[in-house]
Amino acid sequence: MPGYKAPLDDIRFxxxxVFKLEEFCAEFPAFEDVDTDTVNAILEEAAKLCEQVLAPIDASGDTDGAKRVDGGVQAASGFAQAYKAFSEGAWGALGGDPEYGGMGMPKTLVSAVEEMVQGSNMAFGLAPMLTAGACLAIQAHGSDQLKQLYLPKMYSGEWTGAMDLTEAHAGTDLGLMRTKAVPNGDGSYEISGTxxxxxxxxxxMTENIVHLVLAKLPDAPKGSRGISLFLVPKFLPGDASELGERNNVHCGSIEHKMGIHGSPTCVMNFDGAKGWLIGEPNQGLACMFTMMNYERLVVGIQGIGVAESSYQTARDYALDRLQGRAPQGPLNPEQIADPIIVHPDVRRMLMEMKALNEASRAFYFxxxxxxxTAKYAEDxxxxxxxxxxxxxxxPVAKSFMTDRALEVCVTGQQVLGGHGYIAEWGQDQKVRDVRITQIYEGTNGVQAMDLIGRKTVAAKGALMSSYIAEMREDLALAKDAGIDQSIADRFAEVVQCLEATTQFIxxxxxxxxxxxxxxxYLDMTGYVAFAHMWIMMLNVCTGQIASRVGIQGGKLSTANFYFAKVLPTISALEAKIKAGAASILSLESTQF
Ligand SMILES: Cc1cc2nc3c(=O)[nH]c(=O)nc-3n(C[C@H](O)[C@H](O)[C@H](O)COP(=O)(O)OP(=O)(O)OC[C@H]3O[C@@H](n4cnc5c(N)ncnc54)[C@H](O)[C@@H]3O)c2cc1C
Structure with a gap:
């Protein structure tokens, strides 16, 4: 099975x-220490960890999986040691608040590390991802005391975090949840539910686990307005964060599932567990939203991470596998056959993977x-x-990136033919692992409802108009930089189409x-957003940069492919949207 190679050249480009991180950081006092050497050192060290520690236990994590042992859960073999290495490298502190032991690095840089971690071992990557999310919520809404007690231990990797929202009868509709929180009278609460x-x-893997739990207070308003957020540790810490009594939160079982076998998916029973309120009563969902934008972006990043890994395997296989001859005649006459990369259909698959992955990476940055900017700008x-x-x-980052990632991973399987379906090359695992990214953190269908409902119709299209204005400004810059006229015209057309479709809706x-x-509509927005990323990349593909990435790295050809072969999908999406709802709603429920 081929190893994972961190895509450092593209990340650095x-x-x-493109995003001129050093200039960007110079605008923010919080990032005054972020210089090129620091950035490159972080990227290189992260790449080493991912290539040498996390990737080698990805396949074994899939086959061994996490196990139920003596009422607890044993991580897949090698995972605890890998988590120790991750923590010793201070990777859990990278984006954390410096006041509590974090390194305060910008999300723009942290995202690159997240791609490498998720791409080399997604099941493992979920542990630091959820810990970082829990830290964000504690940091934004927790009391000073909770921050002091928990954040340093979580940044250091000594404790992990988990997000406990879902109940058997309350998934998307969290307002239906039944978990209760009753005040103890001493500032703490008794949490009960499953x-x-x-x-x-x-x-x-770690000595303590910090659960962020959504629950309802007595007399809370019905539905989603009556949900509060609580911190419930597995072990109750003393004043100096030393481990104390075992709390009444226990794992009832773990799920058997399609992928991410190295990541335990647990039923958690809270039997009068002790917890502390985070944020104001009944404001639990609002508190969760603070970290949701980060978490959802990381789910998108999981998608591109795994899709990149699938691409690397498919590319290497296509360069090596000998089958058939090139349409123009043998290119490899001394061998029994040509490598399959000579076949236009195999190239089509690889180009689709490459064009989507590179745009996806640009989009998360x-x-x-x-x-x-939203967090650190002074103005x-x-x-x-x-x-x-x-x-x-x-919602676009979460859904569009993960939907495309699954397509890329299935295509990556197809490039290997039957060898993509059997386990030996690992392409099957990527399809199984990445599939969950379309479902958790809010299903992709529900994300699309959020984009079209709250973010577009309720805002009367204003947020989209401002985004479209930025795209047009970037197009003008790219035209000045001399990008290909036909690409510029095509981009102007699809932006116009997005604008008219938004108005129609x-x-x-x-x-x-x-x-x-x-x-x-979300797909249309996503394809135009990816085209915008290609425009931004083309804008800088001049002079020295062009000779480094434009020609050698194939950026110009890949951009041409995106505009010629991927973007026409917009016309089909436009027709589907204009066709309205009638054909979807015409059957009675009993006719299904
Ligand atoms: C492996 C795994 C890991 C997970 N990790 C966590 C975790 O760490 N913490 C946690 O709290 N949860 C976690 N989840 C739960 C996950 O977030 C939920 O499964 C997800 O939010 C969907 O909820 P549900 O499964 O109940 O589906 P439902 O809400 O029942 O949805 C079923 C279908 O109906 C659609 N639907 C529902 N409501 C609407 C609507 N209003 N409009 C349009 N369509 C709608 C959905 O899109 C979906 O297609 C995990 C799930 C899995 C499988």
């Missing part, structure tokens, strides 16, 4: 040349940069614009339209 599907809810107006852009694009009086076309 995007960070330094959560399901809790990722890394129980394990033996783009969204991460807005996240940094309130700048923070507001950035917050709106993040709100608009988070916002002005529609058909009540079911939004729900019926939400996924098509």
């Amino acid at each position: 995007l960070l330094h040349d 959560k399901i599907f809790i990722t890394w809810g129980e394990h033996d 783009y969204v991460a940069r807005w996240l940094d 309130e107006g700048q923070r507001k614009i950035a917050g709106e852009r993040v709100a608009l694009l988070t 916002v002005e529609s009086s058909e009540p079911e339209l939004s729900g019926a076309v939400a996924v098509d």
